[in-house]
Amino acid sequence: MEVGGSGKIISVGIDGAAGERLNSLGFKKGRTVTALAFSLFKGGVLVAAGYNRVALRRSVAQKITVERL
Amino acid sequence: MSFTAVLAGNPNAGKTTLFNALTKSRLKTGNFHGVTTTPAKKQVDGIVYLDVPGMYSLNSYTMEEVSAAEEVKRANLIVNVVDALTLESSLNLTKKLISLNPHTVVYVTKTALLKKRGGRVDVSLLSKWLGAPVFCCPPGELKNIISSISEHGFDIGVEKDGKITLDKAYYGGNSNLSRAERLFYNKFFALSFFVFSLVFTFFITFYPNMPGALLKGLFSYVLQEKPAAWAAGVIQNEQLKSFVCEALIGGVGGVLSFIPQIALLYAVLILLEESGITSALTFVTDGLFEKFSLSGRAAFSLISGFGCTAAAIATTRGYSEDSARRRTVSVLPFVPCGAKTPVFLTLLSPIFKNPFPAVCALYFSGLALAVAVSAISAAIEKKKGGVREQLISEITPIGLPEIKQPFKKLCFQVKEFIIKVATFVLVFCVISWLFSHLNFNGFCSPQQSFAGGISRVLVYSFYPIGITDWRIAYAALTGFAAKENVAATIQLLIPEGLSLSLASSVSLCVFFIACPACVSAFAASVREIGLKKTLKYNLLQLALAFALACATYFLLYLI
Numbered sequence: 168m169e170v171g172g173s174g175k176i177i178s179v180g181i182d183g184a185a186g187e188r189l190n191s192l193g194f195k196k197g198r199t200v201t202a203l204a205f206s207l208f209k210g211g212v213l214v215a216a217g218y219n220r221v222a223l224r225r226s227v228a229q230k231i232t233v234e235r236l
Numbered sequence: 237m238s239f240t241a242v243l244a245g246n247p248n249a250g251k252t253t254l255f256n257a258l259t260k261s262r263l264k265t266g267n268f269h270g271v272t273t274t275p276a277k278k279q280v281d282g283i284v285y286l287d288v289p290g291m292y293s294l295n296s297y298t299m300e301e302v303s304a305a306e307e308v309k310r311a312n313l314i315v316n317v318v319d320a321l322t323l324e325s326s327l328n329l330t331k332k333l334i335s336l337n338p339h340t341v342v343y344v345t346k347t348a349l350l351k352k353r354g355g356r357v358d359v360s361l362l363s364k365w366l367g368a369p370v371f372c373c374p375p376g377e378l379k380n381i382i383s384s385i386s387e388h389g390f391d392i393g394v395e396k397d398g399k400i401t402l403d404k405a406y407y408g409g410n411s412n413l414s415r416a417e418r419l420f421y422n423k424f425f426a427l428s429f430f431v432f433s434l435v436f437t438f439f440i441t442f443y444p445n446m447p448g449a450l451l452k453g454l455f456s457y458v459l460q461e462k463p464a465a466w467a468a469g470v471i472q473n474e475q476l477k478s479f480v481c482e483a484l485i486g487g488v489g490g491v492l493s494f495i496p497q498i499a500l501l502y503a504v505l506i507l508l509e510e511s512g513i514t515s516a517l518t519f520v521t522d523g524l525f526e527k528f529s530l531s532g533r534a535a536f537s538l539i540s541g542f543g544c545t546a547a548a549i550a551t552t553r554g555y556s557e558d559s560a561r562r563r564t565v566s567v568l569p570f571v572p573c574g575a576k577t578p579v580f581l582t583l584l585s586p587i588f589k590n591p592f593p594a595v596c597a598l599y600f601s602g603l604a605l606a607v608a609v610s611a612i613s614a615a616i617e618k619k620k621g622g623v624r625e626q627l628i629s630e631i632t633p634i635g636l637p638e639i640k641q642p643f644k645k646l647c648f649q650v651k652e653f654i655i656k657v658a659t660f661v662l663v664f665c666v667i668s669w670l671f672s673h674l675n676f677n678g679f680c681s682p683q684q685s686f687a688g689g690i691s692r693v694l695v696y697s698f699y700p701i702g703i704t705d706w707r708i709a710y711a712a713l714t715g716f717a718a719k720e721n722v723a724a725t726i727q728l729l730i731p732e733g734l735s736l737s738l739a740s741s742v743s744l745c746v747f748f749i750a751c752p753a754c755v756s757a758f759a760a761s762v763r764e765i766g767l768k769k770t771l772k773y774n775l776l777q778l779a780l781a782f783a784l785a786c787a788t789y790f791l792l793y794l795i
Contacts, residue, residue: 184293184301185556188628191246191292193325203413204421210523211532211627213421218322218408222519222532224627 168212173201174233181230193217194231239386240284244308244333245317246326247290248632250345252276254317255287257375258382262648263287264547265641266509273553275307283386286311289553294332308333313385314340315378320350320357321633323406327366334368339390342370343378349633355409362405367396417634420513426520429513435596437504441497442581443592451496459489460727475679479669482728487665490727491657491720494578495650501574502649503642505543510637510645514539522627528607529614530560531627537564538606541571542599543649545757548573549764556626562765563613566773567606569753572599574653578723579715579748583741586734594742602749609780661720668714668725672707682707682729697782701743701789703736712747718754739792743785750781 168174176198179189193216194200203213203220212228214221223231243251252265252272259278276287288304308314316333318326323344334340344357363370369392371378385392413421420426441448464485471477508514514536522532533554540548548568555561572580580598584591672687673679682688687710695709703709707729714721726734736744752758752774761770 185626185628187293191325191328192628192630204519205423206520206523206532207423207427208523208526210526211519213519213631215411217324218411219325220631220633222522222627222629222631224522224526224531227626227628 168202168233168235170202170204173199173236175199175236177232177234179231181227185227189227189231192221193219194221199236200231200233238279238282238284239312240286240310241313241315241382241386242286242288242307242311243315243317244288244304244311244329245290246292246319246322246329247630249290249317249319249326251290251317252287254315254343254345254375254378255285258379259285265645273550275303281383283382292329294336309336311337312339313382313390315382316340316342318342318344320344320347320355320372321353321408322630323350323357324402324408327402330366330368334366338368338393339385340368341381341385341392342366342368344370344372347372350409353409353411355407357407358405361400362402363394364397365400365402365405367394369394414634417516420516420634421519423520423523426513426516430508430517433504433508434599437501438596438599439592441500442595444590448497448500452493455493455496456490459493460485463489475673478673482731483665483669484662486727486731487668487724488657488662490582491578491661491724492654494581494723495653497581498574498577498653499646499650501577502543503646505539506642506645506649507637508539510642512632512634515632516634518629519627519631527614528563528611529617530564530610531555531629533627533629534560534564534610537568538571538603541568541573541606543574545569545571545573545753546760549757549760552764556628559617562769563610563617565761565765566613566769566776567610569757569777570602570606570609570750572602572749573719573753575719575754576748579719580745582723582726583734583736583745583748586736587738587741594745598745598749601746605750605784656718657720657724660718661724664714664717664721665724665728668710668721668728672710672729698744700782700786701747702740702793703744705730708734708736708744712744712751715748716752716754718756719748722748739789742792743789746788747781747785750777750784752777752781 176194176196178196179186179194181189198216201215203215205212209225211222211224214223214228243255245251252263255261255276256263256265259280261278263276272287272289274289278285286307288307289301291301291304294305314333314337316330318330330342344359347357350357357372359370359372371381420429440446443449464481467480467485468477471480517535517539518532521535525532525534537548537551540551545568548571549565552561552564555564580595581591584594588594668687672682672685675685688706691706691710691713694713695704695706698709708726710729711722711725714725758770758774
């Protein structure tokens with residue numbers, strides 16, 4: 168997804184405590200998320216999930232499947 | 237048994253700020269996720285208030301969450317502190333807390349900021365939606381409510397009303413990025429701004445005729461020169477004169493005269509944190525730290541290291557991977573803390589009329605050394621198949637902080653520095669003076685004292701960098717207790733001032749950048765990674781410090 172792009176979460180492919188943390192931060196099936204910015208070397212992405220702004224490592228973000236809006 | 241009220245909630249919800257208000261404490265607060273790393277307890281009017289690290293769930297993603305969850309399970313009352321700006325997602329934890337312990341009240345913070353962005357929260361409707369009492373009141377009022385619960389039991393339960401929906405009780409307002417946020421989430425702007433603010437701070441702090449240097453001169457005159465001249469004129473006994481002028485006024489007064497420069501450095505670090513810029517940097521630098529198997533959270537730890545190494549080590553509790561925590565703890569002593577400022581200035585001022593470029597270079601070299609050593613150890617771990625630290629972290633909104641909060645924090649940090657100098661450094665100066673003026677036969681010249689005897693052996697290790705004065709070797713030794721001691725001991729033992737060569741001065745500064753930090757940092761490191769690893773890292777740091785100092789001396793000697 169490019170900066171400013173939004174998508175609807177189809178699935179969050181991370182289990183365990185990390186998965187639960189993502190859930191707590193609003194990364195749930197059906198929720199709309201927006202990419203706000205990329206970090207140096209595009210290693211991380213800042214995502215808006217509702218009113219939360221969450222920094223995610225690219226490898227974590229890649230496990231969240233979204234349907235582009 | 238006393239009544240325990242635990243303040244629990246998501247990170248950066250304002251738990252410690254509330255704890256400070258309820259208990260009149262001064263615990264460290266900050267506009268960053270994960271400032272509180274260990275539970276804090278205080279008993280007031282028979283009620284034990286417990287501030288626990290932020291948590292997102294009762295599951296253990298980080299060490300902080302483990303300790304928080306344990307405390308929550310044992311509480312008589314849970315005060316769930318909820319940030320109004322992110323209330324919707326915070327309610328996941330609220331629901332879990334209520335089901336874990338029905339004696340839970342919800343306290344909503346940051347409602348003024350919510351209102352500012354066009355949002356609203358109706359606590360009465362939210363109470364009915366949750367089936368638990370919700371408050372949004374001054375801390376004093378909450379304190380009365382907690383006191384009443386502790387005396388009469390939890391008789392303020394609220395019936396859940398299934399007809400109410402969350403959107404009736406809460407609206408979050410405009411969530412678009414502000415202009416400042418768009419700027420600071422831009423990696424190039426954020427990094428440039430950070431470097432510029434540090435250089436600017438060093439400029440106004442260390443450049444001649446700038447506020448830092450001017451105030452330093454004033455403080456030196458008031459706290460050191462004037463009292464020393466007065467004491468020298470009044471006191472007749474030579475030993476007492478030496479004790480008062482060198483140990484008390486020279487040592488303690490000399491270190492206290494650095495207050496303006498340390499305060500300026502602290503002020504900028506506090507403003508960066510309170511405005512949310514440090515938080516933005518953790519995101520922006522994540523791609524860089526990923527190369528060293530760390531996450532952007534390391535940026536927060538390293539920036540905190542400019543203030544205090546021990547406090548910076550505690551921030552690593554928020555890491556999800558042990559290996560990343562270990563590596564960060566091992567490199568944090570390389571980031572020059574506030575206490576090293578007097579050391580650098582004491583060593584460099586006799587050489588440079590303008591110490592600004594040299595001090596600037598030393599601070600950035602420390603940061604670069606921390607990153608370089610971390611990169612090397614990450615490469616070694618990678619070969620062994622080490623696990624990478626991930627980044628899943630909330631980022632705080634960026635905005636101008638109110639003046640009151642940063643000012644209070646600055647006053648508190650300066651006060652802590654003064655207390656440390658007036659207690660720990662003072663005792664150390666007294667011991668050092670005795671140690672450097674006594675031997676088995678009573679009073680003697682410093683050369684023949686206990687300190688002289690030991691340090692004449694120790695100084696051989698500094699011969700490769702051109703240092704042959706045992707007093708400097710002794711000053712370096714005292715730095716292992718607290719870095720402020722180095723400057724104090726030099727002022728105490730060498731009141732006439734240093735006369736080192738450029739190569740020796742700079743090499744000694746390099747030694748102080750790379751050498752192990754103080755005893756507080758040692759204790760913090762033992763708490764986080766254990767004694768065995770701490771000792772191992774300290775020995776490696778010492779070896780590296782000598783090696784780098786020798787290399788610097790050799791290079792400068794060639795030039």
